[in-house]
Amino acid sequence: MNLILHSETAPKQTAAPADAALGASVGEGLSERQREVLDAVLKLMVAEGDGFSVAAVARAASCSKETLYKWFGDRDGLLTATVRWQASKVRMPKLPEDRLTRASLETALTGFAQSWLTVITGDLSIALNRAAVSHAGSGKSRLGEIVLTNGPIAMKQRIEPLLEAGRTAGLLGFEDVADAFRSFFGLVVADTQIRLLLGEDSHPDHAEINAISAQAVTKFLGLYGRG
Template structure:
C-alpha cells in the first residue's frame, strides 16, 4: 500500500518485535486467524481512527490480549503488522519469464499500478492514511512513521528491481532509480488519493483505475523509455 505520505525520504525501518508472527518481509505468510485480527484492526480504524486499545482489538477480533501480545508484541507492533498486511494486498510486479521487452515491461508496470491504486483508494487504506496524517509531527503516535516506512517506501522497494531490469535491458533511461520511482509514483497516484483523503466521495471504479494506470504508465515510458 502506498500510503499518502511522500516517498522522497524514508525513516528508519520500523519493524514488529523479533518474535512476532509478522516479520520484516512483506511476503511473509500470516495465518488466516492472524489476518482476521489485522482486518479487525483496520475496521476499528475506519470507525474510530487509531485511538483504539489492544483490549478493543481483542474484543473486536474475539481474541485474548495475551495472544495479541504473543503474535505482534506491543501496540506499535500491532500497528506495523496491520500496515504491512494492508500493503501486502498490492500484487508484486511479475517479471516476464523470457527477455524483458517494452510490451512486457509496460504490462508489468500497468498491473502493479492497477493493484496499487485499487488498494490505496479503498476505505481501509483511506482510514489508515487519515489516522497517520492526523498525528503526523504531533508525537502522539508513531503511525505516520510506520505508514511511511511500510507504505510508499515498501512500494519503492518492490518496483525498483523492475525499473532496474528495464534500464539493464535498454528499455528505460534514468540516472537515479529513486528519481524514476518518484516519477512513477507521481503519475500513478497523482491527486487521486489526496482527493479521497479530503472527503471526495467518488472512489474510482475498476474501469477508471485501469484507465488511470494505463495512462500513467504510457506517460512514464514517454519520459523514461528508450529504444
C-alpha cells in the same frame, strides 16, 4: 482520536517484534487467524478512527490481549503489522523468466499501478492514512512513520527491481532509480489519494483505475522509455 493505549502495557515475557510474526513475506508469513485479527484492526479504524484499545481489538477479533501481545508485541507492533498487511495486498509484478520486452514491461508496470491504486483508494487505506496524518509531527504516535516506511518507501523498494531490469534491457533510461520511481509515483497516484483523504466521496471504480494506470504508464514510458 488518540493512538496511545490507555493504561495497557504488553507483558515483557510474551511481547515479540512484529517481524517475528510477519516472516520474510508479509502475506505468506501470517496465519489465517492473524490476518483475521489485522483485518479487525483495519475495520475498527474505518469505524472509529485510531482511538481504539487493544481490548477493543481483542473483542472484535474474539481473541485475548495476551495473544495479541505474543503475536505482535506492543501497540506499535500491532499497527506496523496492520499497515504491512494492508500494503501486502498490492500485487507485485513478476519479472518475466525470458528476456524483458517493452510489452512485458508495460504490462507489469500497468498491473502494479492498478493494484496499487485499488488498495490505496479503498476505505481501509484511507482510514489508515487519515489517522497517520492526524498525528503527524505531534509526537503522540509513530503511526505516521510506520505508514511512510511501509507505504511509499516499501512500494519503492518493491518496484525498483522491475525498473532496474528495464534499464538493463535497454528499455528504460534514467540515472537515478529513485528519480524514476518518484515520477512513476506522481503519475500513478497524482492527487487521487489527497482528494480522498480530504473527504471526496467519489472513489475511482475499476474502469477508472484501469484508465488512470494505463495513462500513467504511457506517460512514464514517454519520459523514460528507450529503444
